[in-house]
Amino acid sequence: MTKRRKRLLTGDGVPSPREEKATAPPRREKKKKTDIGKVFINISIGLCIFSLIWFFYALYMRSALARRVVTLHPSPRVLNVSSSSPAVSPEKFWGSHRPHVYFGMKTRSPRSVVTGLMWMRQFADVDGNLRHTCEQGDRLQGYGWLMHDGVSFGVQEIHDRDFTLTTEFVKRLGGDHGGDWTWRITAKQHSSAVTAPVISLMCYAATDVQGSLQAHVEEKNHLSSVTGTSEELGNFKITFGKPTAGEGAAGKYAKYNYLTTRSPGLDKLTDIAKNSLSHKFIFSPPKGEKRSYFALDSHKVATHHNQQQDPKIESDFVVHQVTVQTPFQMEVLFESGSFRDRPNQLTGSVLTDELERRKVAFDEKFEGTFGLQAKKFTSSQIKFAKAALSNMLGGMGYFYGQSVVQSVYNEHPLLYPESPLFTAVPSRSFFPRGFLWDEGFHQLLLSKWDAPLSLEVIAHWLDLINIEGWIPREQILDDEARSKVPSEFIVQHNENANPPTLFLVLQKLLEQLETDPDRLSSHLPVLRRLYPRLKTWFEWFNTTQAGPVANSYRWRGRDKDTNLFLNPKTLTSGLDDYPRASHPSSEERHVDLYCWMALASGIMANVARILGEPHKVYKNTHLTLSNNELLNELHWSESLRVFSDYGNHTQAVSLQQEKVHVPPGQPRHQFPVTRLVRSVRRAPKLQYVNALGYVSLFPFLLHILTPDSPKLEHILRDIQDPERIWTPYGLRSLSRTDPLYMKRNTEHDAPYWRGPIWININYLAVRALHHYGNIEGPYQEKASAIYQELRTNLIQNVYKQYLETGYIWEQYSDSTGRGQGSHPFTGWSALTVLIMAEKY
Structure with missing residues (x-):
């Protein structure tokens, strides 16, 4: 090779033109440029393919997420499809x-x-x-x-x-x-x-x-x-x-x-x-x-x-x-x-x-169940109590059809799968359909009369649960039901919850079953089929309704148009227009939902334990939420001396007539009709909500407070105060001293949970007083005395209004005791029977 190279050199040592022509560096450089271009092309093609794959995957995922809202829970149904047939029942x-x-x-x-x-x-x-x-x-x-x-x-x-x-x-x-x-x-x-x-x-x-x-x-x-x-x-x-x-x-x-x-x-x-x-x-x-x-x-x-x-x-x-x-x-x-x-x-x-x-058998069973004759009630009062129970039983309906539902992934509402529902209803005239949070209260009464009937109703409701763990809170399943419902309330949204009151019934049924081993063993198969659905339901609450800080909870679905409402409603809480934070935000913490979750976690732990399932997670959650120190940290307002919601709030709000400018010489009828709109006089800030009423009582109502809690003294004081919650007819829903007491929420929206007396919450209050009055503690005697007086007041007023008007009512005036709202309302107002019987 050395000799050959020498022959190709010219006399001055410069390579010959032939050799220059033969050299490859320029070609090698061109090839390198070509390779880089191919790399860019390949990368571009890869990105396009990846983008297409991602696009179609995103479409698939969105479609899959959109279908989840109408995909029923995959576990076996609690009730067989033939469970209501004449062959089976x-x-x-x-x-x-x-x-x-x-x-x-x-x-x-x-x-x-x-x-x-x-x-x-x-x-x-x-x-x-x-x-x-x-x-x-x-x-x-x-x-x-x-x-x-x-x-x-x-x-x-x-x-x-x-x-x-x-x-x-x-x-x-x-x-x-x-x-x-x-x-x-x-x-x-x-x-x-x-x-x-x-x-x-x-x-x-x-x-x-x-x-x-x-x-x-x-x-x-x-x-x-x-x-x-x-x-x-x-x-x-x-x-x-x-x-x-x-x-x-x-x-x-x-x-x-x-x-x-x-x-x-x-x-x-x-x-x-x-x-x-x-x-x-x-x-x-x-x-x-x-x-x-x-x-x-x-x-x-x-x-x-x-x-x-x-x-x-x-x-x-x-x-x-x-x-x-x-x-x-x-x-x-x-x-x-x-x-x-x-x-x-x-x-x-x-x-x-x-x-x-049949009448004789009914009378005997009624007395054996509720013992009102033994409690010295008059024949007229007992007839009233029989009517209250009978109206709830006679008001049970069997519905079949499809709810209309929607999630954030759906552009338009979808039809839920066809399903049956056997349930009691709040009111035959005004609400002749199933309501999730009402049904827990209904079954507190019916479970005393017929426990298997209540288990069947609970099973019907939980068979409606979807794969996410959501149950539509209002069941409008057929044309007859839809004909009674305003169009704006027909579509159910899957981010919206409702108080899980079915856990109240499960709590009582478990107490009954655990005292009777034979009945417990016979109901274990139903409990086993209920369990995976209860588990998913609880987890849905625990994730979708989680609050801004650890172990806090927040109701979703509050009204978003803050300009039209004196206080944006929270229908999902069941307490509609009860005052919450004036300006809805993700920073809110709701004390009633916190208490519902404390109750539910304890019952989940009990169900899992009975079934031999892992229960420590539920037990630990219950211990955490039942810790009064955590409850106080999240919801106790020392300045207000009440348990409170927390959020972006100001009390300097009022409804005022909207100002519509009409240019001189222009006819007024061509311009919009003036409305009542909200005026905010002072900017909101993160703080405890200054409302004293039913929500403030939930740590007491659901027995979250320990018997020796100093906070119990404040609650008992507020309950007894006529200027706050006490009336001769029952506990009012909002203190008379509250800025929103009996205030309209819009010009067409009369106060609902802002003063009137509701029997379901009064039942929980009587039950709680009975509970604390029978547990040793510094407030036992006081709770017992209030219990006797409140129980008497409730029974006398509901009975008196029934005699005078012929009806049991949705709510009662806190100033006169007169029945008001829809009627007959032999849904949760029929809990008066349990108050009479002292069956808690």
Whole structure:
């Protein structure tokens, strides 16, 4: 190689042109540049591919997250899908599971055949005063169940203007489809009535999408019976007895009419009946003048436009109308086609004997459960207590359908999976549907009457839980339910909680079961199926409702438009307009939610321990939240001497008329209507909220305070102070000294939890006083004395208002004790029965 190199050198030692041409450095440099370019191209392609993958992954994840809100919990259902069927639960298959109507029955099945009663007073001042769904606008003098065992029979009185209807039903088991039942409807005029009223009763049956009905008509428009068939009922027959003056008495003069048509939905039944009324019919009794009366006229019923297109979306609707002068009595008999060995028909004296037997059994069970006779209550007071319990039992409903829900990942609301719900309701007239936080209070009473029934209801609610651990707090499952709800409240949002009051019932059920090993072992399978759902529910609260500092909690879902509200509402807390921090922020800490979580963690630890599951995490959480030092650190205001929320707050707020500038010479009507808007006179700052009321009492109400806590002395002092919480009728919801006491929240939003007396919180207060009055401590004697007085005041006022008005009420005035709000409200206001019985 050395020699060759020498030959290629020129004489001056410079490489020859040939050699220069042969050298490769320039080519090597070009190749290097080319490699760097390829690297950049490859990186760009890789980034594009990665971006596309990330984009599609993000789309997938968003879609997956969006679907989570409507994805049910993966654990096995607590209740089998057939748990409500006649094969599994024949005794509860038929029932008065239509709380929104004055009188009606249906089965516990998704598409039940429904039956019901409408009525109207003929020749009245107001024409066409048809009664069907429970409406406060009907201004009845009172209505409700006097006796109802929750399963097999019920007795109800409905007091209209000048007559009373008594509706009774009895069920008889037999066959494969829930057996038979009979109604007896008795009408009696009031002593104050000038003339005997003439009444039209309209008894009907309607299918809900599936099934068919066939009317059987005798001469003179008399519908004698209806036969039908459906998947859940097989073949059946409904027979309409003729009206009599009473059992064994001769028939009365009556006029008959009927209607057979199709309905686009069960929520349209009232409208169809009203629209079919005609005044062309003549009522001509043997003695008395001939008069035109309103009656069903099939010629007035319009054919629905979609009947021709898709008859499957409509249902059969058959109505029997009988018009007769009071007093009278009539019976309606349902007979199942599969009940082939019935001994006799459940009518006449057979029905009377069966009713009497059920009434005696009800009275005996009531006294054995609540012991009110032994406590020396009067017969009238005991009758009131029986009515309160019976209205809650008779107000239980079976619903099937889909909630409308939404999460932050959904652009539009979605339909939740179809589900059943067997639940009590707060009010048959105003809230005839399921409410999550109400139901815990309902079951405190019903669990004393029928513990397995309560477990079934709890299971129904927890079977609604989604994969996240969220339960929609208001259950609006079908068209009938939606027809009663303003549109802005229909969509349920998955960040919103509701107080987990079902833990209150579980606490009591566990106490009952642990004292009875046989019952505990029989209920262990249900508890095991409940446990994974309870676990997910608790964790959902513990994460989604966590507060800004460790071991604090904050309700989500507060009203965001702070300009329109004197104090933005917190519907999710169950206490609606109770004063919270004036300016909602993520810095808030809510003392009531803290206490709910302290309670829930303790019960979770107990359930896990009983089932042999790991329970130390729950136990440690409970010990942490029950630590009074931590509670004081997070929520005790030393300057206010009360337990308080904490947040961005100022009390210098008021509602003022909005100023709208109208230029001179311009007509005022062309400009916006002035509103009441919030005026903030002093900027908010992070501080304890200066409100004294129900929220301040929660560490006491849920027994979080130790019996020797000095804070208990302050609470007992505030409870007793008439200028603060005490009234002769119960504990008011907000102190009279509070700046927002009885203040409107908007010009159209009257005070709700800002002074009135609520029975559910008063029940918790009486229970807490009983608890601290029976535990050794420095405040035991004082708590016991307050307990006796508060218990007496509550019982006397709720009972007095029932006698005077015919109703148990949603809330009671703190100044007069008068019932107010929706009525009848035999949801948590019926807890008065437990206060009477001292069953805590």
